[in-house]
Amino acid sequence: MFKKLQNLTKRPKPFEFYTAASLWTDEYISQKMLGFHLDESVDLASRNKAFIDRSVDWIVSRFNVGLDVAVCDFGCGPGLYTTQFAQRGADVTGIDFSRRSIEHARKTAAEQGLKAEYLHLDYLEFTTDRKFDLITMIYCDFCPLSPAQRKTLLGIFHKCLKDDGAVLLDVLSVNHFDKTDESRTYEYSDGDGFWSPDPCHVFTNIFKYDQEKLLLNKHTIIEEARACDIYNWLQCYSPETLDDEFKRNGFSVAEQFADVAGTPYDPEADQFAVVAKKA
Numbered sequence: 001m002f003k004k005l006q007n008l009t010k011r012p013k014p015f016e017f018y019t020a021a022s023l024w025t026d027e028y029i030s031q032k033m034l035g036f037h038l039d040e041s042v043d044l045a046s047r048n049k050a051f052i053d054r055s056v057d058w059i060v061s062r063f064n065v066g067l068d069v070a071v072c073d074f075g076c077g078p079g080l081y082t083t084q085f086a087q088r089g090a091d092v093t094g095i096d097f098s099r100r101s102i103e104h105a106r107k108t109a110a111e112q113g114l115k116a117e118y119l120h121l122d123y124l125e126f127t128t129d130r131k132f133d134l135i136t137m138i139y140c141d142f143c144p145l146s147p148a149q150r151k152t153l154l155g156i157f158h159k160c161l162k163d164d165g166a167v168l169l170d171v172l173s174v175n176h177f178d179k180t181d182e183s184r185t186y187e188y189s190d191g192d193g194f195w196s197p198d199p200c201h202v203f204t205n206i207f208k209y210d211q212e213k214l215l216l217n218k219h220t221i222i223e224e225a226r227a228c229d230i231y232n233w234l235q236c237y238s239p240e241t242l243d244d245e246f247k248r249n250g251f252s253v254a255e256q257f258a259d260v261a262g263t264p265y266d267p268e269a270d271q272f273a274v275v276a277k278k279a
């Protein structure tokens with residue numbers, strides 16, 4: 001027992017495990033996630049509806065998203081942004097490895113007669129001959145990726161972005177890192193909880209990696225029949241570290257904002273957004 005508990009609190013090496021698929025594609029958890037995406041009042045799997053509407057309006061005017069403008073949204077979820085881009089006539093592609101989210105996005109497009117292609121796949125494996133005017137990755141989905149995965153992803157962006165196209169994405173800031181404390185919490189669910197339909201014990205450890213400005217939320221879920229660990233890595237950035245990373249991968253950061261709704265950059269905020277162009 002002592003050994004098992006010691007394992008629970010063991011700090012892995014940075015990005016030692018990648019379990020994003022368990023978090024987003026598990027048959028049961030993805031149903032809960034879809035519920036969060038579609039709850040218009042909360043910032044959980046997606047941001048709240050008022051923010052998304054404001055963000056779409058800003059993106060549409062800032063990047064002239066209109067008839068036949070090619071937009072690709074990486075980690076599109078159930079299509080809360082892509083649906084609205086398609087409603088403005090854009091030629092939309094959405095990529096997500098959650099089958100449940102992609103099915104929801106496809107159904108919405110079919111019901112509304114929208115031109116949108118939804119691809120059910122891991123965006124780290126996306127290949128295409130197409131070129132996009134705008135690539136989006138919204139709600140800090142860049143942050144759970146390891147340096148090697150981010151390099152792969154930026155390579156994919158570079159290949160499929162038009163020479164005069166733009167990438168828009170948001171990330172967690174070092175302020176968020178500084179404000180977060182290491183912690184250990186325990187929860188018990190009788191069943192029908194977030195993690196499992198069955199009774200389960202959930203231990204959550206938050207680890208900080210000071211040198212890397214990296215956070216880890218490690219969830220250990222223990223049911224009668226099985227146990228698993230889910231690792232949610234969160235790379236935090238300063239404008240300089242993000243700029244450097246983009247430069248190393250053939251991009252230059254053209255603009256910084258506080259969010260993907262065009263709010264002016266705020267050095268005190270927990271997140272920031274950038275517009276990057278091919279260097």
Ligand SMILES: C[S@@+](CC[C@H](N)C(=O)[O-])C[C@H]1O[C@@H](n2cnc3c(N)ncnc32)[C@H](O)[C@@H]1O
Nearest residue numbers: 024046075076077096097098121122123138139
């Ligand atoms: C935080 S949610 C944001 C969803 C959407 N961008 C929004 O703001 O409404 C992250 C999304 O990325 C997807 N995702 C995470 N890792 C992925 C991967 N490797 N390949 C494809 N989709 C991924 C998840 O399934 C989830 O829908």
